[in-house]
Amino acid sequence: MKRRAHRDEPLFFERNPKRRGRQGILLPTFDGPSTQPASVLPAEVLLDDRPLWPDISEMDLVTHFHRLSQLNYAVDEGLYPLGSCTMKYNPRINEAVAGLSAFNAAHPLQPDHQVQGVLEVMWELEETLKTITGMPGVTLQPAAGAHGELAGILMIRKALEARGESREIILVPDSAHGTNPATAAFAGFRAVEIPSGPDGTVDLQALDTAMNENVAAVMLTVPNTLGVFEHRIVEIAELVHSRGGFVYMDGANLNAFVGRALPGLMGADAMHINLHKTFSTPHGGGGPGAGPVTVSEALLPYLPVPRVVKTDDGFSMLWSGENSIGSLRGFSGSFLILLRALVYMRGMGGDGLREMSETGVLFANIIRKRLEGAYHLQYDTPTMHEVVFDDSEQVKNGVHNTDIAKRLLDYGFHPPTMSFPLVVHGALMIEPTESFGPEEIDAFCEAMLAIAKEAEETPDLVRAAPHETPVKRIDEVRAARNLKVRFVDEA
Amino acid sequence: MHPWIGAGSEDRQDLLHELGLETIDQLFARLPESVCIDHLDLPPAQDEISLRRAFFDLGLNTTTAAREPSFFGAGVYNHIRPAAVDAVLSRAEFFTSYTPYQPEISQGTLQALFEFQTLMTRLTCMEVSNASLYDGATAVVEAVLFAFRVLRLKRPRVVIADTVHPIYRSVLDTYADPTGLEIVTVPAGPDGRLDIEALEAAITDDTCCVAVQSPNFLGVVEDLPVVAQAAHRVGALAVHVVTEALSMALLRAGGHFAFDVVCGEAQSFGVAPGYGGPHLGFFTCKEKTIRQMPGRLCGETVDSEGNRAFCLTLSTREQHIRRAKATSNICTNQGLMALAATVWLEAIGGSGLRRLAEDNLSRAHDLARRLVDEDTGWRLAFPDSPFFNEFLIQGPIGGTEIARKAAEAGILAGIPVARWSTRWPDGLLIAVTEQNSSADLDALIETLRVAS
Numbered sequence: 001m002k003r004r005a006h007r008d009e010p011l012f013f014e015r016n017p018k019r020r021g022r023q024g025i026l027l028p029t030f031d032g033p034s035t036q037p038a039s040v041l042p043a044e045v046l047l048d049d050r051p052l053w054p055d056i057s058e059m060d061l062v063t064h065f066h067r068l069s070q071l072n073y074a075v076d077e078g079l080y081p082l083g084s085c086t087m088k089y090n091p092r093i094n095e096a097v098a099g100l101s102a103f104n105a106a107h108p109l110q111p112d113h114q115v116q117g118v119l120e121v122m123w124e125l126e127e128t129l130k131t132i133t134g135m136p137g138v139t140l141q142p143a144a145g146a147h148g149e150l151a152g153i154l155m156i157r158k159a160l161e162a163r164g165e166s167r168e169i170i171l172v173p174d175s176a177h178g179t180n181p182a183t184a185a186f187a188g189f190r191a192v193e194i195p196s197g198p199d200g201t202v203d204l205q206a207l208d209t210a211m212n213e214n215v216a217a218v219m220l221t222v223p224n225t226l227g228v229f230e231h232r233i234v235e236i237a238e239l240v241h242s243r244g245g246f247v248y249m250d251g252a253n254l255n256a257f258v259g260r261a262l263p264g265l266m267g268a269d270a271m272h273i274n275l276h277k278t279f280s281t282p283h284g285g286g287g288p289g290a291g292p293v294t295v296s297e298a299l300l301p302y303l304p305v306p307r308v309v310k311t312d313d314g315f316s317m318l319w320s321g322e323n324s325i326g327s328l329r330g331f332s333g334s335f336l337i338l339l340r341a342l343v344y345m346r347g348m349g350g351d352g353l354r355e356m357s358e359t360g361v362l363f364a365n366i367i368r369k370r371l372e373g374a375y376h377l378q379y380d381t382p383t384m385h386e387v388v389f390d391d392s393e394q395v396k397n398g399v400h401n402t403d404i405a406k407r408l409l410d411y412g413f414h415p416p417t418m419s420f421p422l423v424v425h426g427a428l429m430i431e432p433t434e435s436f437g438p439e440e441i442d443a444f445c446e447a448m449l450a451i452a453k454e455a456e457e458t459p460d461l462v463r464a465a466p467h468e469t470p471v472k473r474i475d476e477v478r479a480a481r482n483l484k485v486r487f488v489d490e491a
Numbered sequence: 492m493h494p495w496i497g498a499g500s501e502d503r504q505d506l507l508h509e510l511g512l513e514t515i516d517q518l519f520a521r522l523p524e525s526v527c528i529d530h531l532d533l534p535p536a537q538d539e540i541s542l543r544r545a546f547f548d549l550g551l552n553t554t555t556a557a558r559e560p561s562f563f564g565a566g567v568y569n570h571i572r573p574a575a576v577d578a579v580l581s582r583a584e585f586f587t588s589y590t591p592y593q594p595e596i597s598q599g600t601l602q603a604l605f606e607f608q609t610l611m612t613r614l615t616c617m618e619v620s621n622a623s624l625y626d627g628a629t630a631v632v633e634a635v636l637f638a639f640r641v642l643r644l645k646r647p648r649v650v651i652a653d654t655v656h657p658i659y660r661s662v663l664d665t666y667a668d669p670t671g672l673e674i675v676t677v678p679a680g681p682d683g684r685l686d687i688e689a690l691e692a693a694i695t696d697d698t699c700c701v702a703v704q705s706p707n708f709l710g711v712v713e714d715l716p717v718v719a720q721a722a723h724r725v726g727a728l729a730v731h732v733v734t735e736a737l738s739m740a741l742l743r744a745g746g747h748f749a750f751d752v753v754c755g756e757a758q759s760f761g762v763a764p765g766y767g768g769p770h771l772g773f774f775t776c777k778e779k780t781i782r783q784m785p786g787r788l789c790g791e792t793v794d795s796e797g798n799r800a801f802c803l804t805l806s807t808r809e810q811h812i813r814r815a816k817a818t819s820n821i822c823t824n825q826g827l828m829a830l831a832a833t834v835w836l837e838a839i840g841g842s843g844l845r846r847l848a849e850d851n852l853s854r855a856h857d858l859a860r861r862l863v864d865e866d867t868g869w870r871l872a873f874p875d876s877p878f879f880n881e882f883l884i885q886g887p888i889g890g891t892e893i894a895r896k897a898a899e900a901g902i903l904a905g906i907p908v909a910r911w912s913t914r915w916p917d918g919l920l921i922a923v924t925e926q927n928s929s930a931d932l933d934a935l936i937e938t939l940r941v942a943s
């Protein structure tokens with residue numbers, strides 16, 4: 001991020017805070033009689049009419065946000081190799097379709113016959129996800145991956161209840177994403193960690209020992225957060241099933257094997273799919289996403305409602321189900337995200353989706369090969385879609401992973417995911433995805449190699465980074481100590 | 492190779508060669524054969540022309556407020572969405588970035604979030620706002636779990652008004668099931684307002700929170716001060732749920748009455764109905780309880796040169812640090828929707844927001860008066876209860892039937908509440924916004940008259 005002019009854009013509240021009489025949009029006027037608020041609303045609940053913030057013209061509004069936008073790095077700017085986040089290209093056709101008023105103006109409580117197009121999109125997406133995973137059922141409701149985890153774990157809970165069992169534990173590998181144990185706790189279970197073996201995959205022995213009749217499920221990420229495929233996944237699933245447990249698969253890393261393998265064949269009972277990762281819906285500066293969950297036969301009865309069904313007279317929304325876990329959110333899903341994902345899948349086609357995964361894996365392996373000499377690799381197990389290095393070589397010169405990350409900013413790249421997974425101290429988790437061309441991958445690798453060299457020769461330069469960003473290194477400790485989480489007028 | 496894949500077929504060969512490999516299959520050698528497939532059984536890639544056609548055609552099977560007058564609300568409102576809001580959201584710098592983990596290259600997103608938090612605290616009259624939750628329903632769940640934690644997991648009873656959005660309540664039931672929380676619902680009186688006597692009777696010493704929606708699901712404005720007092724009498728937290736966020740421009744939100752949480756849905760602020768999502772959950776609370784707050788939070792700080800800057804803060808509450816002890820499992824949230832609300836609220840402006848709310852009030856009350864005055868046969872279910880821009884009507888035929896007839900006549904007349912309400916099963920819930928011209932109001936009145 002070198003090219004941007006420095007510009008201190010004031011907070012909206014600071015620009016002429018007292019000025020009135022500007023407008024950012026011409027509001028419609030009502031030609032009927034106006035109603036005085038005080039004539040119909042009780043005085044004690046009526047707000048006084050002092051404006052809560054300033055007024056601004058449309059040009060000034062657009063400029064404000066344009067300037068702010070220029071302080072951001074984004075996928076459209078270059079490689080964004082944030083491991084586990086699959087920061088791929090967001091095709092513009094997705095946006096064009098999602099902009100159709102037939103979709104974005106649809107109200108979720110409209111009768112089914114008025115929204116057949118919407119329901120058909122949802123139904124086709126369900127069918128497509130079933131094909132991609134080889135699993136027989138799906139809910140589109142979850143708003144993101146973590147929400148999908150909760151859906152899956154609640155279904156597992158319900159299935160156990162139906163068997164008259166109340167198991168209390170969910171096993172989670174120590175390499176798991178934080179949402180896994182958090183979800184387990186949210187769903188009323190105790191999360192128990194199982195250690196990874198020397199190759200970074202689940203230690204089968206440890207699993208065998210831990211997998212008792214009090215264990216409801218094992219949550220596994222495939223490939224795991226080290227970018228390593230759980231090659232004994234079938235045995236793991238058999239072991240878990242033989243002791244009455246369920247296999248929850250965290251599908252955040254699905255970009256590694258679409259069209260190459262099926263979670264259904266691996267023995268997964270439930271798996272969330274982050275549409276905002278594998279299926280290209282934009283990350284939006286933090287969201288929104290969508291986290292549909294595919295399920296095995298065993299969990300079909302417990303799928304959340306509402307969900308779409310196909311009948312002889314078209315599609316309809318089913319709002320209740322006898323054994324359903326119920327609803328996890330308002331309405332039936334983040335439809336406009338689901339729609340974008342379907343456009344992507346259709347645009348890619350079956351072969352394109354397979355080539356997508358193959359290319360993502362290919363690039364991750366290229367990065368691994370090129371950086372292996374300069375950065376330490378804790379697990380040398382074959383790499384799938386992402387590769388996790390650490391800073392142990394650089395720490396010898398007092399340079400930590402965060403310093404490497406900040407220095408990368410000077411080279412014009414978004415850094416990898418930092419300090420995750422927890423099993424690798426000082427981790428740098430790199431996921432290139434398939435979107436960019438080899439030239440961008442070259443440039444990234446060169447930057448990483450240059451930084452490794454700097455870490456040896458001029459470590460202070462790296463430690464003081466970034467040097468070329470719109471703001472310099474930010475004091476995050478101070479933000480937490482001296483909390484300021486809203487603007488307060490001095491006056 | 493496909494345009495959304497960066498490496499062409501020649502590149503692929505070169506890259507494989509660099510790795511010393513012959514075929515791409517070798518990269519997948521670790522996958523057990525029994526889980527592998529050799530192709531996906533999906534149609535071939537569709538080009539842009541046919542994609543556009545196909546989805547346009549699907550859209551033709553859909554009737555929406557974009558084509559017909561609509562009085563649909565019930566938690567999803569049809570408000571003005573200035574073109575400038577969409578223009579800002581479609582800037583790749585905003586929509587193709589992710590969570591601002593690297594604040595030095597994310598000041599745009601972070602400052603917008605800081606502005607969002609400020610706007611929301613001003614509207615709710617609270618001290619802190621998070622950077623969004625999934626939606627209104629999950630915001631209520633988070634508020635309940637928050638109250639449970641703030642009171643040290645010792646009070647399992649949750650008292651909630653029957654007139655909180657029925658979908659929100661059903662979502663709460665789903666989440667509460669495994670937690671051991673006991674959900675007690677308090678009915679509304681004949682005037683559509685929470686029955687305060689029943690409320691007071693329901694609140695016990697082991698109550699952690701009292702949640703009330705205002706304006707409530709039936710559109711009626713609740714007596715918030717009394718609810719807060721009742722909750723605080725036993726030391727429970729008072730939660731004000733909002734589904735029509737624009738109401739806060741006219742009606743004092745919970746913060747004015749010492750509520751501990753104001754939360755809900757802010758879809759009204761520039762977010763498309765989109766058949767239910769993505770929408771915008773919000774959560775505001777007091778500073779003293781900030782450490783129990785769910786979700787992301789943006790804070791002000793300085794950079795190494797002492798200049799003001801922003802970053803995510805108090806992440807020790809969150810799943811990536813706290814794991815099983817996190818205040819929520821939320822990770823990806825509704826960032827872009829929070830940006831939409833920020834742009835929208837600033838575009839409308841401080842003065843404009845009040846005017847817009849008054850405009851909605853005028854339209855809704857005009858319609859309500861005319862329904863009665865013009866002998867349509869329809870009446871307000873709660874003629875003496877205050878409302879903002881939404882109200883329940885009853886008439887000679889049931890809500891379900893009139894909605895169907897109106898749909899045939901090309902009007903989305905409102906939402907029949909029969910599906911949820913056993914108390915007013917024949918009611919039709921009508922929301923009126925600035926999108927409803929006086930011609931729309933005429934058309935609705937005419938339809939109600941003719942159809943019944």
Ligand SMILES: Cc1ncc(COP(=O)(O)O)c(C=O)c1O
Nearest residue numbers: 084144145146177179252822823
């Ligand atoms: C491995 C893994 N699991 C789960 C999640 C949670 O997904 P989301 O952020 O969509 O809730 C993530 C993403 O951040 C992840 O990387």
